[in-house]
Amino acid sequence: MTIGLEDGTMAAQAVTAIDVAAERSRTAGTAGRHYFNAAGAGLVSDGVLEAVVTHLRREQRVGGYEAANQVADEVAGVYTAAATLLGSAPDEIALFDSATSGLRGVFDALRLGAGDTVVAPRSSYVSQALRLLAMQRHDDVRLEVVPSDATGAMDLEALDRAVAGASGRVVVSAVHVPTSSGLVEPIAEISAVARRHGALTVVDATQSVGQIDIDVRAVDCDALVTTGRKFLRGPRGTGIVYLRRGMLEGVGAWAPDVRGAVWTGEDEWTMDGTARQLETWECSVAARLGLGVALREALDRGPAATEAHLVGLGAHLRTALDAVDGVTVADPSASASAIVTFTVDGVAGKEVSARLRQRRIDSISVPASHAQWDLGARGLPSVVRVSPHVYNDDEDVRVLLEGVADVVAEVRA
Numbered sequence: 001m002t003i004g005l006e007d008g009t010m011a012a013q014a015v016t017a018i019d020v021a022a023e024r025s026r027t028a029g030t031a032g033r034h035y036f037n038a039a040g041a042g043l044v045s046d047g048v049l050e051a052v053v054t055h056l057r058r059e060q061r062v063g064g065y066e067a068a069n070q071v072a073d074e075v076a077g078v079y080t081a082a083a084t085l086l087g088s089a090p091d092e093i094a095l096f097d098s099a100t101s102g103l104r105g106v107f108d109a110l111r112l113g114a115g116d117t118v119v120a121p122r123s124s125y126v127s128q129a130l131r132l133l134a135m136q137r138h139d140d141v142r143l144e145v146v147p148s149d150a151t152g153a154m155d156l157e158a159l160d161r162a163v164a165g166a167s168g169r170v171v172v173s174a175v176h177v178p179t180s181s182g183l184v185e186p187i188a189e190i191s192a193v194a195r196r197h198g199a200l201t202v203v204d205a206t207q208s209v210g211q212i213d214i215d216v217r218a219v220d221c222d223a224l225v226t227t228g229r230k231f232l233r234g235p236r237g238t239g240i241v242y243l244r245r246g247m248l249e250g251v252g253a254w255a256p257d258v259r260g261a262v263w264t265g266e267d268e269w270t271m272d273g274t275a276r277q278l279e280t281w282e283c284s285v286a287a288r289l290g291l292g293v294a295l296r297e298a299l300d301r302g303p304a305a306t307e308a309h310l311v312g313l314g315a316h317l318r319t320a321l322d323a324v325d326g327v328t329v330a331d332p333s334a335s336a337s338a339i340v341t342f343t344v345d346g347v348a349g350k351e352v353s354a355r356l357r358q359r360r361i362d363s364i365s366v367p368a369s370h371a372q373w374d375l376g377a378r379g380l381p382s383v384v385r386v387s388p389h390v391y392n393d394d395e396d397v398r399v400l401l402e403g404v405a406d407v408v409a410e411v412r413a
Contacts, residue, residue, distance in 0.1 A: 016302060018309040023301075023391040034361045034396045034403075039179070039207055039339050039387035042233040045297060048290045052235055055286035068285045078288050081295035082240050085303065086224065087215035089245065091274035095288060096239035099206040099227040100127045105278040106202055106223050106241060107131065107171075109254050114140035116168035119199075121146055121154040122373040123178035123185060128204055129373060132173060142167060145373055152332020153185050156193060163197045170199035174221070176214075177207035180371035180383065182314055182335035184212070191220045200247070206230065209240070211310045211338050211389075213303035222247050228287075231310075231338075231389065234294035235287040243275035257281060306390060310338035313388050313397075320401050326408035330383045341366070341383040344404070347411050349382030355410065356384075359403045 024030045029043035058067040068075070079090040086093075096102040112118065118132055118141055136143040144162050149155040154174075163170055172194040176187050191201040203224040205214060210231025216224055221244070228238030256269055260277035263269045271277050298306065317340045322329045330341040344352050349365035356363050367382045368375040375383065386400065 016305050018301065018305055018390045020390060020393050023389075024393065027391045030391050032360065034359075034392075034399045036386040036388055036392065036396070036400060037362045037364050038211070038231055038233075038389040039385060040364050041229045041236060042210070042231055042389050043391060044233055044235060044290070044294070047297065048234060048293045051293045052286045052290040055289050059286070064285070071285065071289060074292065075285060075288055078292035078295065081292055081299065082242075085214075085295055085299055086209070086240075086242050087217050088242050091276075092242055092245055094241040094243060094275040094278045095283065095291075096241060096279070097237050097283065097287075098239045099204070099225050100239075102225040102239045102241040102278075103128055103202070103204065104131060106225065106243065107135070109248055109278060110169070110171060110200075111254055112139065112141045112169060112171065114168075115142075117142040117144065117166035117170045118173055119144050119146060119159065119162045119166060119170065120173040120373075121175050121185060122148050122377060123154070123175045123180070123183055123371075124173065124373055125175070125179050125204060125206070126370045126372075128173060128175075148332075151334035152181070152183050153334040154190060156186070156189055159190060160193050160197075163194060163199050166197075166199070170194075170197065172199055172201045174201055174203045176203055176205040177212070177337050177339060178371065178374060179207060180366050180374045180385075181341050182318070182331040182337045182339040184208075184334060184336045187221065188219045195220060207339060208337070210298055211307060213307045216242050216244075228291040228294060231387075232291070232294050232298060233389070234291040235284075237284055237287045238291040240291075241275060241278060243278065245274075248277070301390065309390060310388065311336055313392070314338040314340055317386065317388070317397070317400075320397075321404065324401070324405050324408060326412070327404060330378075330380060338389070339385060339387045341385045342404075343380065343383055344408055344411065347407070349384045352384045352404075352407055355407045356400075356403050359399070359406070361400055361403045363400075 026046045027043050079093045082093045083090040135141040146158050147155050174190045194201040200222040203221045205224050205226045209226035224242040226240050228234030229236045257280045259279045259281040260272040261269045318329050326345045328343050353363045353365040363386045365382050366385050
C-alpha cells in the first residue's frame with residue numbers, strides 16, 4: 001500500500017510502467033469513445049467478458065447447479081485472488097452482489113443498538129450515510145459526523161475526541177476515496193485512532209480498490225468493503241468484503257443462511273467461522289468468475305504500478321483542467337487519486353456531462369444529493385467527475401481537455 005498509510009507519501013519501490021496500448025487492445029470499450037468513468041463502472045476487458053459469457057452458456061447447457069459444481073475450484077480461486085490483492089487470508093473474504101450489500105451485511109452482523117455509536121466522515125457516500133441515519137432514527141444508535149480538516153480529509157484530532165467520548169460499542173465508518181472528489185482519506189491513521197480506543201474500523205474502499213494499492217494488514221482495519229465494477233473492472237453485480245478473522249466473535253449470528261450456517265437441531269445451528277458467514281447462498285456464478293479474471297488481471301498489471309500511473313494521471317488532469325478559463329477544480333487539497341472533479345461557471349454538472357457525451361466523452365455528474373455531508377456542506381449543487389483508468393491514452397486526455405474548453409466556449413457564446 002502506498003496511499004492512506006503513514007504520511008501518505010508513495011513508498012520507495014520500483015514499479016513497471018503500464019502498457020496502455022496493451023490495455024486498450026484487450027478492452028473493446030475504448031474503440032470509438034473517450035471513457036472517463038471508471039469511478040462509476042470501469043470498462044471490462046475481453047477476458048472478463050469471455051468468462052461471464054462462457055459460464056452463462058454452461059448454465060444454458062447443463063443448468064445452474066451443475067454448472068456451478070463444474071467451476072467450484074475456479075470460484076474458490078476468486079477468494080484467493082481477492083485475498084492476495086488486499087493482503088488478507090482467503091477465509092477473511094466474502095463475496096456480495098455490491099459494496100452497498102456488503103456494508104449492510106457487516107453492519108447488520110454487528111447488531112448495533114441503543115447506546116452504541118457510529119462515527120463517520122463527511123466524505124461518506126449517500127447509501128452508507130442514509131443507512132447510518134436510519135440506524136440513528138430507528139435503532140437509537142448514536143451517529144457523530146466528524147468535521148474535515150483544512151485539507152478536506154477527516155480531522156484526526158476531532159476523530160480522537162469523538163471516539164474517546166463515544167458510548168457503548170463504537171464503530172468508525174471510514175471512507176478511503178469518496179464518490180464526490182479525488183480525496184484520499186488517511187485510513188491507516190483513522191484505524192490507529194479507533195484501535196487506540198478499542199473501536200472497530202469499517203472501511204468503504206469502493207472507489208479505491210483497483211486504483212490504489214491497499215494492504216488491510218498495514219491499514220489495520222477490521223473490515224473493508226469494495227465493489228467489482230469500478231476500478232477493478234469486473235462485472236456489475238459483484239462486491240468484496242474483507243472481514244478480520246474473529247471480528248464477530250461473541251456478537252451472535254444475524255440472519256444466518258445456508259451458505260454460512262448449518263441447521264443442527266430443532267432450534268440449534270452452527271455458524272461458519274469465516275467471513276462467508278455474511279454471505280447468502282444465491283449468487284451470479286458467471287459474474288463471480290468474471291470478477292476473478294478482473295482480480296487476476298489487476299494483480300498481473302501490478303497494484304503499485306497501477307497506482308503510480310493513475311495518481312499521476314489524476315494530478316495531470318487537475319493541473320490541465322485548472323488552466324482552462326471558466327473551469328474550477330473542486331477537489332480538496334488532500335486529493336491524490338485518479339478521480340477528478342470540477343465545475344464550469346454557469347453550467348450545471350449534468351449539462352456539462354451531457355455536452356461532453358455528445359462529443360463521445362464519457363464523464364458523470366455527481367449531485368449534492370449523493371454527498372450532502374461533503375458537496376452540500378461546501379455549497380456545491382453538483383460537480384463533473386472524470387476518472388481515467390489504465391486504458392486511457394494521451395489522445396483521450398487531449399480530447400477531454402478540448403471538449404471541456406469547447407463547452408465553456410459554447411456557454412459563453
